Each structure stands twice: as C-alpha cells, then as structure tokens.
Amino acid sequence: MENEKTKTPMDKVKLHPYHPDTPTFRYxxxxxxxxxxxxxxxxxxVVANLEADGLLEDTFIFYFGDHGGVLPRGKGYAYESGLHVPFVVRIxxxxKKLADHERGTRTDGFVSFIDFGPTVLNLAGLEIPKQMDGKPFLGKGTTAEExxxxxxxxxxxxxFDEKYDFVRTLRKGKWKYVRNYQAFYxxxxxxxxxxxxxAFAEWRNLYKAGKLNAEQSQFFERRPPEQLFDLESDPHEVRDLSSDPKHKDVLAQxxxxxxxxxxxxxxxxxxxxxxxxxxxxxDGVAYGRxxxxxxxDLVAVADLSLVPFAKAKKALAEALVSGNPWERYWACISCGVHGETAKxxxxxxxxxLTDENLMVRVRAAEFLGIIKAMDPMPTLVGVLNESESGQEVLLTFNTIAYLRDHKGYAFDLSPVKLKVKRGEYTRRTDYLSGKGKL
Structure with a gap:
C-alpha cells in the first residue's frame, strides 16, 4: 500500500458498515x-472513437458492470453489494424513437441480465424466441412507464471456484428476501x-482476534435460513427483520x-x-422439466429447515429413510440447519454414514459434525478415497474446510489417496495442507 498512493483521498472514503475502519480497508x-x-x-x-467515425448517433451503448464489485462481500455474494450493478444506456x-426515455433521465424499474438478449433483439426488430427468458426494456412495445x-x-x-453455497434471493420493491439453504456455512x-x-485477509484476522462489532462479524458467522431486509432503511443489509413479528406478513409473502x-x-x-x-x-432445461x-419434493424437504424442529421432526425422520437419495441428502442438510435441536x-x-450414495454420506457426516455427535473426518476421508467424481471430491473438501475452520475438527491429508487426478480440488488441498500460494 505504501508503494502505490491513491488519487482518491483515503480519509474521504465512506466505508460500508460491515467493513472495519482500517487503513487497509480505506486503501x-x-x-x-x-x-x-x-x-x-x-x-x-470508445465514445470519442464512435463520434470520430460518424457512428455515435447510430449506436446504442450499454455500459455496465458484470457484478457488484470486488470489495469484500461483493462479487459472488447474493447481497445487493454483489448483485446490484451500475448500468447506463446511451440512446x-x-x-431515439425506439426508446420512450428522455436523455439524462433515470428509471427505478428493475432490469436483469436475462433482459439484455430480448432487448437487443427487440431493438434490431427481430422476433424474440418464446423460450428465451427475460423481457425487453427498449424497443417496440416498451414504455418508460411500464x-x-x-x-x-x-x-x-x-x-464460486472451490467454495460451495446455495443462496436464492427475491427482491420486491424495497424488500429483499434471502434464502440460505445451507445456513450453517x-x-x-x-x-x-x-x-x-x-482486505479479506485482514478482515478475517480481526474477527479471530475479537476486534469486530456485530455488523462487521456477521460475515464470518452462521446465517439464518432466511433473511428479510428493508433496503430503503438498510441498503447494506445488516439488519435482518425475519424474526420481527411486525414484518411476518411480508416475510411469508x-x-x-x-x-x-x-x-x-x-x-x-x-x-x-x-x-x-x-x-x-x-439439456438442463429438459431434465428439469x-x-x-x-x-x-426436494424443495419441500429443504424447507423443513424453516419450521420449528418439533413440527419438522416427523417429516425429517421420514425423509432420512426415503428411497430417494436426494431426499435423504436434503434431510441431512435440513438437520444441519436445525443444529442441536435435531439431536x-x-x-x-x-x-x-454407510449410505450407498456418497453425497448422502457427506451430508450425514456434516450434520453429525456440526452438533459434535461424532468426528466426521474419517467418513469424509473415506468418501474422498472412494469417489471417482471430481465434483464429489470438491464438495467433500468444502465440507472438510468448513468443519475444520469453523467447528474445530482436525484434518490430516496424508490418508487421502484420490482416484481423481485433476480438478479444482487442488485449491482445497493446497489450503488444507498449508502448501502453495493462496
């Protein structure tokens, strides 16, 4: 940092409330x-070149980011800091007859990346295929009011690379709903x-040293299975309203x-x-259909983590012995979300732990490890050595990294003899062994 000064004055930077105020974060x-x-x-x-070539007034310019930014808690995360991107259109x-907008104006309407394809086709006067997702926001049939x-x-x-997660979000006006399907991560x-x-490394070190406040610590702690944010009063999503009775109707909707x-x-x-x-x-679309x-059915088992365990117990017990391996898989995950109450x-x-499906074994060991019912590592090492799938190995290492770093289990890499010889799992083995440049 000392060798490269910034043009932006560091003392003028306004930090996000979830970031610690340190020279590293300001830099x-x-x-x-x-x-x-x-x-x-x-x-x-680019604009100057278009103008010099006489093409500027024949060219639609879309200027946007591909994600919310590279600051910690930005790219790859489902908060607005990772999802909300800057987007400017020059008409x-x-x-201009193809756009019902005045230059220099702004709209509060929501546009998603899946809308770009239909919009470009619409501007070109081409038919939008019925199977294409998204809606055009410029061109024939669109209005600024709509x-x-x-x-x-x-x-x-x-x-994201070697890190697995499963988060879905729904934004409706000022409300943001976040569903953390694997909330223990x-x-x-x-x-x-x-x-x-x-900044990422310093942030974690400060957390481990107990030097962060509650908002700054959230990033390193277990999440609720669902969250609700009012983005007008809380644009940085640090005050979860999901447990507030005043908002139970919004949460349910x-x-x-x-x-x-x-x-x-x-x-x-x-x-x-x-x-x-x-x-x-x-053909993922055809498979899904x-x-x-x-x-x-899997959604229903996953959502058993949203109700009190006493109400979910019977259905979870049935799912754990289901003939469908993926119901067993999700029952284990839901038990992990319930934690101690699922004992x-x-x-x-x-x-x-001896299920015929290796991924069910992983999730069962994960749940049992979360609540300290047993050491999950022998089972997980066994899966690593038995699997012939790179994705299975990577997902298993994800669980191992979580249980080692956040639940305190020891992990020894020496008994691991992988059948899989290539893949992103090397990122995990480098990290877990302490070798390699991270």
Missing amino acids: THARYFDRMGVVDEQMGK PENF LSGRDEAFGYADR PDGLQNNYRYRML MRVGLRQKVKRIHDLSFYPESHMAAEALG RHTKEIN PLVPTAKKL
Missing part, C-alpha cells in the same frame, strides 16, 4: 474508486481467490414468492453438482 476502497475512474476514461475513448439520436413499474428481481449464489468460508486480497420461483424454473441446484454434471449437462415433481435424529443419521 482498498480508494483504490477501487481509482480503477473505476480508469474504466470511465477508457469508455470515454443514439437516429434511433419499465418504471418493474419491481421484482431474482438472484442466486452457488459455487458462513459467508466467509475459505475461498483462496478472495483471501489473497489484503416473500417466502412463498421465492419458493414458487425455484419450482417454476426447475432449479437444478437441489441436486448436488456431481449429479447435474452426470445427468443434466446435455422431466423431474418437476422430484425437484418440488433426536442422530441414530438415524448415523446409519447414513
């Missing part, structure tokens, strides 16, 4: 603003790419809305990645 924010200035300059050159004079009324957006976070679970960054969405799109992440790669890679009922199901879960 990181200032450096980020500096780089945005460089990108703006480059975009200015050319010669085609666009300003769009107030709903769907978001998600799954695997903290946002700050190890990801080598991120922790190479000075948003929960139903998201549940309907994941069912409607046949969300394939209710299967582990190894199964998707083996069975659905050729063929397995609509099964996916809906009555420990005897049944222990039987799954």
